[in-house]
Amino acid sequence: MQVLTARGLDHSVLPDPVTIERPRNPEHGDYATNLALQVAKKVGLAPRELAEALAAELTAAEGIASAEVAGPGFLNLRLAADAQGELVRRVLSAGRDYGRGDALAGTRINLEFVSANPTGPIHLGGTRWAAVGDALGRLLAAQGAEITREYYINDAGAQIDRFARSLIAAALGEPAPEDGYAGSYINDIAAEVLRKEPSALTKPEDERHAIFRQAGVSLMLEEIKRTLHEFGTDFDVFFSEASLHESGSVAEVVERLKEAGSLYFADDAWWLRSTDHGDDKDRVVLKSDGTPAYIAADIAYLRDKFERGFDLCIYMLGADHHGYIPRLKAAAAGLGHDPGAVEVLIGQLVNLVSGGKPVRMSKRAGNVVTLEDLVEAVGVDAARYELCRYSVDSILDIDLDLLRKHTNENPVFYVQYAHARLASLQRNAAELGLRTQADADLGLLTHPREGDLIRTIGEFPTVLRKAAELREPHRVARYLESLASAYHKFYDVARVLPQGDEEATPLTHARLALCEAARQVLANGLSLLGVSAPERM
Incomplete structure (x- = not known):
């Protein structure tokens, strides 16, 4: 920026944003940019001349520390x-x-997800x-x-x-x-309806149907809320489709x-x-x-969201809902809103694999694998992390055997272990009477592994901003794995705490500060995925 001003060049020639990346080969510097190649033509200079x-x-x-020109006009920088x-x-x-930003400050977003029919437990697609x-x-x-x-x-319609x-x-x-529903959960709910309404079966057919319909949906929804809460997922609003019909909202929006x-x-x-x-x-x-038609309720529901003042309505739907993208955008336009105020994310199928073979059977829901089945198999943290680790537009095969391993092969274990290792380091430091000092001489961190760890830490805000912008939480998971890797490599070559009768040095305090920063970023990232950051493993 300063260079361009010094040469009398207008800042308007700069791209937004200016791209600065970490080169794959560390010998090329800490950071690299192709800025000179991007703007040279606009300012009337050869790219290499501008780069120099x-x-x-x-x-x-x-x-x-240094800035070097490479190739036709790339700039390699060292801090x-x-x-x-x-x-x-x-x-x-x-x-x-740390890592948080304000790119979406002032934006009200309605995020609708899961929304499984209240006719059975949450299946794997809904769990994703x-x-x-x-x-x-x-x-x-x-x-x-x-x-x-x-x-x-979805408490209206034939499925209910x-x-x-x-x-x-x-x-x-x-x-x-x-054409009905099977599984032991049906027997459980039916028994609970009879416990609450002992005379239900003696009622006239229409009244009996209404009792089981209303009580059954209520009980199933309570079960869904419970399992989601135990999975770490809670909602601000549960919106009833039936209420749109009962209130006259559907008929009104059609007119x-x-x-x-x-x-x-x-x-x-x-x-x-x-x-x-x-x-x-x-x-x-x-x-x-x-x-x-069914879409009429969808339009009434979208209108209700706009009337509640949302700037953006994000729908997260299953693999068989691609057709909803143009329909909902058309609905927004028909209601007088920008179709861009509607976003639809489509998630692909999830399969469980154990011993190299697919797992299909569920104890409660017949041939449907549920959220509870997955959690019972691997636990909440492993399930959430694995489901968040991949782009939702790809089919996901979950290897149960891998997620049960307490080894570095298991991605969530690898990341959580890095955090636990760092927490242990801080406890050991405290036992030696050492604490993290914010005023430590951080200029002493000159080892290549220290630099790599610091630069990886520095990427965190950009990763979060990009993950939010692209609606891709898997970017956070993959980043955490790279951060854990950078830490493990640092730990293998750089001793942090003094041993025996050794005294703590300024480098000791600098490395303690670096380790606490790495621990904090791992904790922040895991929290954004809804995964715990254990201090002991």
Whole structure:
């Protein structure tokens, strides 16, 4: 920046942002940038000539040890040790807030995820969203957004009637209906309905159905809330689909869209122009018999979100919901809002593997593997970390055998062990009467492994900002593994605490500060994934 000003160049030629990266080969410096190649043409200089001018100015700048030109105009930079050390001091000062930013400050976001039908336990697909959705909410909040975590209860429609009929059959000791739900949980809920309503089976058919429908959904939802809470995922709002119909909101929004010209009439039905937003065909909103199609409730629900003042509505949906992307954007446009105010994330399937073979059976839900099954197999931390570790647009095979291992092969163990090792180091230091000093001489941290660890720590805010921007929590997990690796490599070559009768030195205190900074960043990152940072393992 200073160089360009010194040469009389306008800052407007600079790209936003200026890209500065860590080179793969550490011999190329601590950081590298192709800035000269990007702007040389705009300022009328050859790239290498501009790079040499930048290098001359940067070499004289405080905190820069060297700036070298490579190839046609790349700049390789090395930081002075004391400048690098300031990153450590920054972490110690910020503590739990290190890494957080304000990129989304003032933005109100509705984040809807899981939203599984209240007709059975949370299955693996919903479990993936429970982990990733919760982590994404934490990441967005860490960038200053005001987040409302919302669960849409699909308590209207044919699936709820099938659920009620399945409960009644179980209560009567009969097989489940052909299109019904099976599994021991159905028997459990049916028994609980009868415990609360002992005379339910003696009621007229319609009344009996209503009792099992209402009580069954309520009991199943309580079970879903319990399992999600134990998994570390809680919601601010549980929104009932049935309430949209009962309140007249669905009928009202259909009439509003008609009046606004957002629907058109054809073939005795009213249609939404969803093809304008990439759908393969327009969608019926009001059927020829006058009843609303399922999308009508979706539109009413979206309108309710906008009326609650959200700037952005993020939906996290399953692999079979790709068609919802254009439909919801068309709905937003029909309601007079920017289609960009709706985002739809699609998650792919999850499979369990043990002994190289797929695991399919569940104790409670027949042939469906549930959230509780996964947690019982590997625990909450391993389950959440593994589910967050991969991009949601890829099919995920979870290796149960790997996640049960207490070795470095297991990614969550590897990261948590690094934190526990650092916590142990601090305890050992305390026993020697040593404590982390923020005013330690951090310019003494000149070992290449120390520099690598410091630079990795320094990447954390950028990783969080990018993960929130791209809605990709897996970036945080992968970063934590690289940080754990940098720490383990540092620990293998750099002794931190004095031994025997040795006295603590300024280098001792500098390394203690570096270790505490690394521990803090590991703890901060694990917290954003909803995973614990154990102090002992």
